[in-house]
Amino acid sequence: MGKWGLSIVKEMGHMFIFLMNSLYTIFKPPFKISLLLRQIRFLGNKSLLVILLTGAFTGMVLALQLFYILRKFGSVALLGPGIALSLIRELGPVLCALMITGRAGSALTAEIGMMRISEQIDALTAMALNPIRYLIVPNIVAAIIVFPLLTGIYDVIGIYGGYLVGVKLLGISSGTYYSLMKDYVDMEDILIGFYKSISFGIIVSWICCYKGFYTGYGAAGVSKATTEAVVMSSISILVWDYFLGSFFV
């Protein structure tokens, strides 16, 4: 038990130093703009289709469920703001981050892990080049840029999906759906979603890069690292979301 606790503390310390080292390197020139663009494409492009699909269906399911509940309370008119608020404050950032983790985060861990076991990371170090600058920093910065953008797309598609079900299927007037949304959704709600998505971007890229960078031996090591990265990122997203939520309410 003591040994187990000690190894957890050690791992956490190791991860923290890795993050601090990466954040420090972000602000130290030379900057690798072309690598950053490549990673933005890697994270964004890979996840876009998944985000569009899951976003639309989240909005549609939300409309069905909220309609059922709101009808019991006799306030069906609040469907629009209900969907918008749940998506923007909560579901958008969280589900979007989970989808990106599954789609691109796992690929990221596997790619960096492969570079580790084929000695490519050692080769960079042997050339007196900092592997953190080449492999980790572009991913963290790309995630900080990509996560809010994809979350924005997710929210918009989700609200439109809710519109399709609520207005076209369940017969709420389209005027009510959108106009009440404007009244109930404040800038603060949008900012909370924005901050959440940025912090999720840092968490996911941090964990996925770390797991790949310090992967175990051989193909089995990379597959274990990939699984761990996805599981740990997903749990961290939800736990961190709770703490942020309790902080902002």
Place this chain on the structure above:
Amino acid sequence: MIKHIIGLLIPDKGSVVIDGEDITILDASELDRIREKLGVLFQSGALFDSLTVYGNVAFQLREKTKMAKGEIRDRTMQALEDVGLKGMGNKYPAELSGGMKKRAGLARALIAEPAIVLFDEPTTGLDPIISRSIHRLIRATHEKYQYAAVIISHEVPGIFEISDKVAMLYNGMIEEYGTPEEIVNSSNPVIKQFITGSLEGPIESLA
């Protein structure tokens, strides 16, 4: 052992001295200064698989020098020609055979004209003919680029053909050090057993 020499691992005991400096006590930036003197050919080649062969060889010049494009091109082409990969610059590492990967790795190690080049088992996994051609290539580039070569190899006695001095390691210690002739004619039972590959002798075989 290569990882100790370039400071990727820190030894439990002892020191690594390069040009009179103990690298085990240096900090990161001083270590990088030492690494500038070194070129490394890794066992697997360790080519960056997202870059072409040309991109791999030119990488250090592009990232670390302010050299003009044309000059980088000339030097890279020359290095590729020196290792026998003329015209292969556009290929990706995944398209190369084992021997060609080693050649490309050697070109990448030589491009910055290091004073010392470290070879981590340069012929592991290659057939005897290709192994021999890699050995010849190491000797030829050594004469052209004037570097000191440190070769870690199990290729005994093939490697003797190109070596000036040989150190035989056993149980983490240098068992014998000398010219290839001295090693071959050694009366030390450990050395004798290793060179002949005999199962009888002081070295235990667990296989």
